[in-house]
Amino acid sequence: MTRSERRSRIAGSALSILAIAAVGGWALAHATAAATAGVALAAIAGVVIFAAGLTSPFAPMRDRAIATALLLVGIAAVLGTSGQAVMARTGTLAISGATLFCAAEIAARSVDRTRRLQRRGGVDVWSPTWVLGVALGSSAFSYGAIAVREPLSGGGPAALAAGTVAATLVGLLTVLLLWARARNDSQG
Amino acid sequence: MSYATLAGIGLLAAVVFGNVAIVALAAPFGFALAIGLLNDVPRLPEVRLSIDTSQVVEGDRATIAVRITARQATPRCDVTLKFPAGLRPDGPTGWSLRLRPGSDTVIDVPVTATAYGRFVIGPATTAVPGSFGILARSGSSGERLELFARPKAETLQTLVRAHEVRATAGDRLARRAGDGIEFAEVRRYAPGTPGRLNWRVTARRGEPFVNLRHPERSTDLILLVDTFSAAALPRQVRAAAGMAGAYLARHDRVGLVAFGGVLHWIEPAMGRAQLERLVAALTATQWHHSYAWKSAEIIPSRTLPPTGLVIAISPLEDARMLNALATIRARGVDLAVIETVGDPAKPRTKAGDLAARVINLERVGMRENFRRRGVPVISWREDESLEIPLHALAAWRRRARRKASR
Numbered sequence: 001m002t003r004s005e006r007r008s009r010i011a012g013s014a015l016s017i018l019a020i021a022a023v024g025g026w027a028l029a030h031a032t033a034a035a036t037a038g039v040a041l042a043a044i045a046g047v048v049i050f051a052a053g054l055t056s057p058f059a060p061m062r063d064r065a066i067a068t069a070l071l072l073v074g075i076a077a078v079l080g081t082s083g084q085a086v087m088a089r090t091g092t093l094a095i096s097g098a099t100l101f102c103a104a105e106i107a108a109r110s111v112d113r114t115r116r117l118q119r120r121g122g123v124d125v126w127s128p129t130w131v132l133g134v135a136l137g138s139s140a141f142s143y144g145a146i147a148v149r150e151p152l153s154g155g156g157p158a159a160l161a162a163g164t165v166a167a168t169l170v171g172l173l174t175v176l177l178l179w180a181r182a183r184n185d186s187q188g
Numbered sequence: 189m190s191y192a193t194l195a196g197i198g199l200l201a202a203v204v205f206g207n208v209a210i211v212a213l214a215a216p217f218g219f220a221l222a223i224g225l226l227n228d229v230p231r232l233p234e235v236r237l238s239i240d241t242s243q244v245v246e247g248d249r250a251t252i253a254v255r256i257t258a259r260q261a262t263p264r265c266d267v268t269l270k271f272p273a274g275l276r277p278d279g280p281t282g283w284s285l286r287l288r289p290g291s292d293t294v295i296d297v298p299v300t301a302t303a304y305g306r307f308v309i310g311p312a313t314t315a316v317p318g319s320f321g322i323l324a325r326s327g328s329s330g331e332r333l334e335l336f337a338r339p340k341a342e343t344l345q346t347l348v349r350a351h352e353v354r355a356t357a358g359d360r361l362a363r364r365a366g367d368g369i370e371f372a373e374v375r376r377y378a379p380g381t382p383g384r385l386n387w388r389v390t391a392r393r394g395e396p397f398v399n400l401r402h403p404e405r406s407t408d409l410i411l412l413v414d415t416f417s418a419a420a421l422p423r424q425v426r427a428a429a430g431m432a433g434a435y436l437a438r439h440d441r442v443g444l445v446a447f448g449g450v451l452h453w454i455e456p457a458m459g460r461a462q463l464e465r466l467v468a469a470l471t472a473t474q475w476h477h478s479y480a481w482k483s484a485e486i487i488p489s490r491t492l493p494p495t496g497l498v499i500a501i502s503p504l505e506d507a508r509m510l511n512a513l514a515t516i517r518a519r520g521v522d523l524a525v526i527e528t529v530g531d532p533a534k535p536r537t538k539a540g541d542l543a544a545r546v547i548n549l550e551r552v553g554m555r556e557n558f559r560r561r562g563v564p565v566i567s568w569r570e571d572e573s574l575e576i577p578l579h580a581l582a583a584w585r586r587r588a589r590r591k592a593s594r
Contacts, residue, residue, distance in 0.1 A: 063190050064190070066190065067190035067193060067194060070190075070194055071194065071197060074194075074198070074213055074214075077213060078201070078207070078209075078210055078213065081209070086208075086209065089209040090208070090209040090212050091212075093209045093210065093212045093213040094212035094213070094215070096213055097212055097213040097214060097215055097216050097217075098216055100213075100216075101216035101217060101220065104190075105320075108321070117266060117268070117280065117282040117283060117284045118279075118280035118282065118283045118284070119283075119284045120283055120284065120285045120286070120293075122286050123263070123264050123284045123285060123286045134216060134219050134220050134223065134320075135216045137219070138215040138216040138218070138219035138220075139212060139215060139216060141215065141219075142211055142212040142215035143212055145211075146208055146209065146211065146212060149208065173222065176226055177222070177225050177226065180225060180226050180227075180228065
């Protein structure tokens with residue numbers, strides 16, 4: 001590993017740990033007195049497991065360690081925001097979800113560099129715009145969807161239309177998924 | 189897989205707890221999963237491996253060419269090549285490439301053989317990851333390459349000769365006088381005496397005298413390699429390969445007995461083909477852990493000819509080897525032992541020091557026992573050239589011959 005690769009790996013790991021710790025801290029800051037102990041425990045355990053997952057002794061189980069850590073910090077975030085109003089909670093969890101996703105991607109791509117691979121010919125190994133786009137886009141979409149849920153919950157033609165659109169979208173997505181898998185399998 | 193799990197757990201928790209806000213937490217993972225599943229993963233490129241040479245000497249370099257041909261555009265393709273222990277790649281062994289359709293990329297990988305042996309390289313592992321690593325294609329491609337690294341043998345000047353020579357021609361001067369190049373003596377002619385008439389002596393003495401010469405004959409050498417010790421084996425193999433090459437170059441017959449966990453032998457023969465046979469056998473010689481009692485009695489007598497010289501290379505640590513040496517000597521075979529001596533560990537305690545002294549005394553006694561039976565045991569330290577024990581062995585045998593002739 002060259003010096004720049006090592007530096008990049010350290011920076012990526014530190015950034016992802018900081019991001020996940022920030023989510024945990026934020027959850028703790030929002031937690032009610034009753035939930036503080038549980039939130040703190042889940043957040044600390046999550047950050048520790050995440051950091052451990054990035055070290056070489058845990059390399060064989062890295063994916064599982066990172067997933068467990070994300071789950072624990074997610075539980076901390078859900079518990080921490082349980083006392084808030086619906087939209088405030090949704091906003092907090094949407095931002096937490098985006099941050100956790102970015103942390104996971106940064107971590108995965110940072111440790112990916114440690115493999116003894118020589119990169120040639122402008123290989124696309126790191127696209128922050130793409131990751132940020134997915135994180136922010138999905139969070140904004142889910143926040144928006146939850147926000148319009150309240151006005152539509154009373155029923156009526158608007159709710160029917162929204163429900164139909166949502167069902168059509170899910171159906172289209174399923175068809176697309178199946179088609180993509182079938183195409184991949186036939187080419188493999 | 190992890191993203192699918194996280195997204196699934198989030199959605200399930202939202203349903204179970206009736207808390208729709210949890211969906212917002214799991215949404216990015218679900219989206220990444222959907223994008224990853226929707227995106228097409230390019231097909232694996234074709235990878236071919238080739239090597240510039242099939243044989244090297246230990247310590248030498250070979251170059252492996254990895255040719256990657258893509259059939260379609262591939263934003264990222266990871267190609268990894270694993271090397272067995274004993275081959276050291278002098279550069280990266282994995283490459284991450286962006287491939288254009290129809291492009292042909294050739295990567296040269298220099299490798300150094302750090303040990304002798306027959307090595308298999310390849311096939312290469314290829315992986316093409318899709319978006320967010322959700323889907324990926326991976327597989328092995330490229331043929332297996334074989335590289336044979338010969339043991340690095342020392343060039344030897346001093347060679348110990350057998351007491352007896354064979355009837356066939358070679359490079360060794362026979363002790364008896366006869367027909368050859370090297371002058372031996374002038375002898376009164378008798379019917380059947382070989383040699384040419386010496387006119388001067390004949391004219392002076394008034395009866396026929398002939399010049400006798402030493403004939404050039406070949407000898408038999410059998411290398412007995414102890415494979416009971418894993419640590420000393422590489423050194424013994426290198427020494428045996430060096431001696432085999434040197435003796436065969438002088439038109440002697442050389443055989444091999446590998447005695448250890450597995451017993452195998454090659455009957456003495458001469459020539460280039462025999463050298464290749466011996467080197468291949470020596471390279472394949474391995475240490476096998478075994479408690480089975482091995483005896484030299486099963487070695488066929490043709491492998492240990494009575495006129496030949498058997499040079500055993502051994503650390504003399506295993507009782508089975510000591511017993512085998514005694515058996516071979518009891519057959520009347522001319523035997524000499526080169527004892528490979530490693531760096532002794534320094535004892536840290538008084539008890540350790542005492543144990544080391546007892547072991548040392550036992551070894552001195554064992555060497556003396558062999559010497560009493562007419563078997564010289566010459567120690568060969570790790571930092572020494574093989575010339576040194578061979579020189580000492582030749583001197584010992586000269587002295588012993590002089591004593592015997594007195």
